[in-house]
Amino acid sequence: MLASDGATSRPDAAGQSYELRLYVAGQTPKSVLALANLRLICEQHLHGRYEIEVIDLIQNPQLAQGDQILALPTLVRRLPEPIKKIIGDLSNTERVLVGLDLRVRE
């Protein structure tokens, strides 16, 4: 049974391309970890149809306001809409997938 692993794949998720933004503030352990986790998840689940833009707020502090960034790291799913935000080091893959709408919450 598909539901036995706690989540089901979304049938309509296939084919859409993902525009992702990862907000960080410098090379902190949390931000390095978050980027590594994100790359891994994307390769596994969104191979060939994702883009990751990393925004360092130390260099571009004015960009924090636009996406309403408070917590860091924050991953913003710009596309597909609606906009989704996932905060933290992305160490819980299940929750990241749920946050990206790649899995539905049970």
Place this chain on the structure above:
Amino acid sequence: MTSCHSVRVLPHLPPRRELPKTLTGIRGFDEITRGGLPSGRPTLVCGGPGSGKTLLALTFLVNGAILFDEPGVLLTFEENAEEMANDVASLGFDLPQLIAAKKLAVDYVRVERSEIEETGEYDLEGLFVRLAYAIQTVGARRVVLDTIESLFAGLKNDAILRSELRRLFSWLKEQGVTAIITGERGEGLLTRQGLEEYVSDAVILLDHRVHDQVSTRRLRVVKYRGSYHGTNEYPFLIDADGLSVLPVSSLALQHDAPMERVSSGIANLDDMLGGKGYYRGSTILVSGMAGTGKTSMGAHFLDAACRRGERCLYFLFEESPQQLLRNMRSIGVDLEPWVRSGLLQFHADRPSRYGLETHLATMHRVVADFKPTVIVIDPVTNLMTVGTSADVQAMLTRIIDHLKTENITAMLASLAPGRSESERRESTISSLMDTWIVLANEEVNGRHRRGVYVLKSRGMAHSNELREFTLTDGGLQVVDGTDGPRERSRVAYQPEGLEQHAGV
């Protein structure tokens, strides 16, 4: 033993140096805090919904930008930013203009819990980045966070939030900005999330109470590290001119005692008052039942003051200014030219409109704005219906104390519905009065006769006579007395109950 020791030592200690302070420019607030908020430190302002927290914080920012050349940053978590901008615009704050002039930076923070997934470790560095960027953009010296507790509704991890808030407040100190952090009043705590634990330099509590359908705002400095401050509750006002706090002036009785005299506006009454009238800066009570001529006495007093070119304020708690002008014209006192020339200003209010403190604060503000040398409150007894007699006494003490400090001569009309009632009421305030003039009405031999006497008048040899007076179309005229300079006919009647009245 140690406590005894310290008590002995204390008086010999040099006066403590207070920490540097930053003026808020809020009327009264800088007085009660002896100079404003602690410079370079965060202050917590807490209170229930609608208590005026945001307004106080915004006034601090706007005054900083306009009056003190200290730009500011507003980081607001309020959901309806537009509504807030409209609210403050009604008070004359033009936020967009200040933002355009780079004197103010505003960042609206929105946290939508439903669109946020939390996974793993995070911090609030994004908030720090935004705040630092805003501070840098305008070179801010002042910062307001309103209301940061909203974060607790937006993010799930309380432990992270708390440690980040602690870090935020110490970061604010490092930046050297003077900050106000607002918080919602909580159950058993000053704020819902216990922010007082993090902001420990100064805590200000705002309160909005409704008692007998009359609302009163109060402000209290709960804590102010390294500074002396009053622990009293101070009434404060929010009106078209913004926020003002009423400081309780010193009750140390250190007023000057001027020797200058001012005319009552009635020649023979001046005679009764040692020949020269009232002392400047003194407080005069005029009491009597309805229709005895109290208002006429006040009108003469103001008319005379305006003729001398003095600025006068008339607080009306019963009649409208138009009614009063018409009625006084009928006895030959035309106050209208003084109103037109700007020497005389009316301030008419329904007593039941606010609580005592609000009346007090309003009067305080009106006096501060108009800077009169003479005021009349007519009738002061109407104010007494809005509070207990202890409250009234306390309030009148404050008003009178303030007026004396400002060297303002004040006449208070006291309406006495009946004798026993009048004594009970007047006794609560008579001790505060320098001069007490009693007006009496009696029917003698089928004729309605009016009498006036000076019950007391401190510091002068006043007449002890009851003299008759008439209200003519040429004004209030007191007949000549026997003990005045123009000794002539003596009034030949003694209304009953007078001795009783004089015995108060």
